[in-house]
Amino acid sequence: MDKTDVLIIGGSAAGLMAANTLKKRYPEKKVTVVRNVKKTPVPCGIPYIYGILKDVAKDIIPDEGFLNAGIEILSKHVEKVDRAGKTVTLNDGSSIGYEKLILGTGSKPFVPPMPGINLKNVFTVKKDPEYLDELYVALQKVKNVVVIGGGFIGVEMAEQIAKMSGAVCQDYFCTAEQSGATINVSLIEMLPHCLMLACEEEFGIVAENELKKMGINVMVENQVKSIDDDGTGKVSSVTMTNGTKLSADLVIIGIGAVPNIDLAESVGLSANPRGGFDVDEYLQTQDPDVYAAGDCAAKFSFFTGKPSGIRLASVACTEGMIAASNLYNEKSRKTMGALGAFATKVGERSIGAAGLTTKAAADEKIEVVIGEAVAPNRHPGALPGCIPTMKAKLLFRKDNGVIVGGHICGSEAAADMANVIAVAIQSKLTAEDMATMQYATHPLLTSSPLSYHVMLAAENAAAQLAK
């Protein structure tokens, strides 16, 4: 039987980050990653396989860096975990003994119990290159695609499929034909607007408008009742709850993910089908030698301490790092809870978000003061690349002025500006703190220092809080 020091089940964000962290901290330890795919796709890159990369092989996390660091990677399925014997059995019958175990089994697409869900050409978004390639091949031959779910994955898939079929962003809402697309893409969202779980409603609308400028049929406040059979076991249409039918040669389900706890019974650790493996704030399970990290591990909210459904590669990476650090140095690092720091680009607009939305704050009965700032992202505005109405919206607690959320929409800088806000939230800064800090600016790269969005929005909130 092979032996390793640390066995990591799962070769995506949490697992790879854990492996890297271990090798940095404890180069003498043997670290083995077992993954159930031949290659690890870049999970967040999946939509871009279709429109930009046009090749699944280009969306792979290269193994080289990990192998060079001395990490062993096995592309096999784990069949059984024997915690008493500290041994894992793989699908080829081999087994590996371990000293410490990290569960990083990730998540699986949520598949709703909907009529027609198993028809041919109904896809989910699985982190499996072979499956993703099947989708790519299938997309070459279709005319009408329906994407169900207007969260990040649905919005990005819809945009990239339109792009793949030739859509060019127009400066007006258009049909697929007018956008140059050969595929009619429809995007169906149950909520009033897309991206609403992570973003401000107004920025969800911006994303929708970008999609509409690419000829995508965005249908919000709509729900699918069934996916319909063409008589040969293949999808032909979807039927909405209001009775209307949409032609569909291919359907993509992108309505979220659930933790992959397939091993729960075998490993004999408590797990919740919606939350994942139970862990403490050090990411330790009930077994002191077993940790769980990433999408498969239960999470709590940074803001409320309540269970959180936020599953993101960025959270997974942080958790991988925390779990790895604690293996041989117990309780050295703990999680602050899931914050939710996101970014996306839809058409010609990027959106960044960190922490609570206005709606989420209201749902949690957290009273907030909102500071807004609209300013060009260049100074002077005559410089190329200028988006005159780039906007920031920051949410501060009314009782103590501490920031609980921030949202930016405009240029590609939205992602790193979301990180300025993410750091502020995790540092529990107040509007006053953020208003009077110094920020780097440059004509070609940011707004004017008179109106750096984060500062100005914070000052606007500080002025309200001072009243």
Add this chain to the structure above:
Amino acid sequence: MDKTDVLIIGGSAAGLMAANTLKKRYPEKKVTVVRNVKKTPVPCGIPYIYGILKDVAKDIIPDEGFLNAGIEILSKHVEKVDRAGKTVTLNDGSSIGYEKLILGTGSKPFVPPMPGINLKNVFTVKKDPEYLDELYVALQKVKNVVVIGGGFIGVEMAEQIAKMSGAVCQDYFCTAEQSGATINVSLIEMLPHCLMLACEEEFGIVAENELKKMGINVMVENQVKSIDDDGTGKVSSVTMTNGTKLSADLVIIGIGAVPNIDLAESVGLSANPRGGFDVDEYLQTQDPDVYAAGDCAAKFSFFTGKPSGIRLASVACTEGMIAASNLYNEKSRKTMGALGAFATKVGERSIGAAGLTTKAAADEKIEVVIGEAVAPNRHPGALPGCIPTMKAKLLFRKDNGVIVGGHICGSEAAADMANVIAVAIQSKLTAEDMATMQYATHPLLTSSPLSYHVMLAAENAAAQLAK
């Protein structure tokens, strides 16, 4: 005699920010800005007048927003300040009474006592549109330009003049002719490398390489002894301290700025020719009704409390906001001291910096641990716009792990990533804090969450600090 509530002398960053802040906090107060230029140029935008904007009028801060907010703007010179009578006399003989006064007179280019400094076609970089237009006209007729000073202003001016004359960034070092430029631009820097006061030496070298790819003759560790007369009072060459001569039809001096304290005697407040008007941490002068903010106000270092020569529009804006807030609500806000948060773009690389450089930390005998991270700024790296070797370098105090500096070089995201670091510095975060925070990432906008530069560099430092 006219009367106002708040008179602000100076209509650039500090003055305009102070005016805006006052109108937001105290809409009932009359706020008057007096400036000695007809229009306020965007100060940091000045280099881009030449290469990109090709028109001084495009680099103007529009008055509209300020006028619409009810701020009065007068384009006049202040001749006299009578603090006892709370009155200011202007160059047209009129006078204005005030309740509170803010000095925001800015800075002036430092003009070295060098032979030939007053020759025709020797320019500094003044924040005066008419003067800047003269420079623009003069540049149309020259063949050889020498820029003295390899700090931000010198580097940016050299780059933009090359660009203005047709230079296109090559993928190798080249002559002006090979770059397509009609003007030979030389850049002279005394220190071993450009940008060394703000940036890591290695990133100064990146900037130099970008300039060399545009055909610019970069001469580091060089000093000018004299600017030489062609016999008609016009510059013909510069002579270096090592005796060599460089042909020059036009010379630009960009070796820093000194506070503009021309009014010091008249206003009767203590001021230092190098530091500026003396102020406390609330930016109040000795006169409780007079504040000073921005380049004309003395500064101390965020890190050491010692006098600081950092003069930046971003610092000026923060100070304008602080001074304005304190006018009618004494000591409500204080400055943390000048941090130094910068960004620039040179050729195809952007550089961001916040806080101390390795050299500055060593000069202050602050022992640091350096965490570095090199990673693509896209994930997967096959995505367009990928810079595979974007690099972050973070400096943490060895004694307590607190961050004191951060430097980024690569894509345009460097500016906002410098702000992630700037916020971390001002929040006194440790390497441990920064390594385990959650950051937003996206394939099209940032590195992978496995290698978000700020997080990864912090983790690398944390691992060193844990030893």
